[in-house]
Amino acid sequence: MVKKLGMLPVLLAGFLWLCSFAEGKGQEKTGKVFTVVLDAGHGGHDPGNIGNGAKEKNVALDIVLAVGKELEKHKGIKVIYTRKTDKFVNLYVRGKIANEANADLFVSIHCNSHNSNAYGTETFVLGLHANKRNFEVAKAENEVIYLEENHEANYAQYDINSPESVIGLTIMQEEFLAQSIELAKLLQDNFTVKLKRKNRGVKQAGFIVLHQTFMPSVLVETGFLSNRNEKNYLTSRKGQAEVSRNIASAIVRYKKNVTDNIAIEEPPVSPVKEHPAPGVVFKVQIAAGNNKIEPKRYNFRGLSPISMETFGSVFRYLYGETSSYDEARKLQQQAKGKGYDNAYIVAYKNGARVSVNEVLHN
Ligand SMILES: [Zn+2]
Structure with missing residues (x-):
């Protein structure tokens, strides 16, 4: 369900943005x-x-x-x-x-x-x-x-x-x-x-x-x-x-x-399907915001490949792509290691975003 936000005032647009792309500010986070x-x-x-x-x-x-x-x-x-x-x-x-x-x-x-x-x-x-x-x-x-x-x-x-x-x-x-x-x-x-x-x-x-x-x-x-x-x-x-x-x-x-990485959004540790189903892939969401940034390695602290998708007026930036959940967890740790502390795993089924829980347990 996408909610229509209407035009954000120009004043707001500049800073409704996750600043973690800005090199200087990003450094603090890695500390x-x-x-x-x-x-x-x-x-x-x-x-x-x-x-x-x-x-x-x-x-x-x-x-x-x-x-x-x-x-x-x-x-x-x-x-x-x-x-x-x-x-x-x-x-x-x-x-x-x-x-x-x-x-x-x-x-x-x-x-x-x-x-x-x-x-x-x-x-x-x-x-x-x-x-x-x-x-x-x-x-x-x-x-x-x-x-x-x-x-x-x-x-x-x-x-x-x-x-x-x-x-x-x-x-x-x-x-x-x-x-x-x-x-x-x-x-x-x-x-x-x-x-x-x-x-x-x-x-x-x-x-x-x-x-x-x-x-x-x-x-x-x-x-x-x-x-x-x-x-x-x-x-x-x-x-x-x-x-x-x-x-x-x-x-x-x-x-x-x-x-401590007690993941809030992650599925409970019950047996998961390592390769859930055909058509399912995982990516790691590292950032999102109102500004469009070229999904290039140098804009994302060396992480590659980066893909971008839109959701309403927001751009989401995602790292990696794999059909293995285990592999996705490794990608998530890499992203965290680069300072994207809130990086989390997201799932897609036939190109559409779905809940990680759903694909792992059903
Ligand atoms: Zn009050």
Whole structure:
């Protein structure tokens, strides 16, 4: 299912692009630095929700700064902030910061609000609004674009008031869905198991800010300021310390899983068919983006052969081609060795992309 994205504003086109082609930036990755972009929601003339007198922008920033401090203790993790002070940052600029940093993760921190006594934490990845409540959360967070200058031009593709016109699971974030969900689960597990917070779950909805990034991305609603107990907790020193420590530890755990190559997207280790079926081939996807790059060895750190395919408005770049899954795993390791840390195996049947699981087990 290909979603029509419409014309991306020229402004966006330049950086909606995985920067790993750029030699300079690519070098950092081969050094195994894991870059996390922490995004404190709202700021400046946008207070976010104001529940029981607390401003979301302040709580989000306090938590983000504490998460960052915790992460910076870890060698091998680099933290980038979309804001470190009380200032307004356009949504698309938040994504731009993450994309230009060639980040490994984007984590946006917010607080919820509801006219009921609702409480608990929930973590979102980009996707279709599964229900009215998810849509409302996304809509409330998306409305900040009205506080930006030129929002008509910069967000022309979005109709944030219509549940039908969903921002949806986009062709960019689709590539990172499994990883985004993995992090979201780790976060919710920490909140629930370690902090005994109410688990509202891992959810999907159409958040504009998650639509801007080209890496695994989540948006954490750390609790409801509209609920007096949670407002007190989230504005307390103890509450902020606990929440941020657990966000940081989920991120560290995620990084460990990625670094140890605990493949998130790969099929379970049950007997697989080494040569699945006639007409099936495997390739290794190493990158994707809005820019067209010549599929030549020198553009891809010496990897060859490189093929290119289009998916919606995105160009996918793939390394190798083989009918053997075992061989494909070797190609994947080679790609990772060249710094394409997120390289993963994809399968084709008679030229059409299919799930790897399907061809290995059926
Ligand atoms: Zn918010």
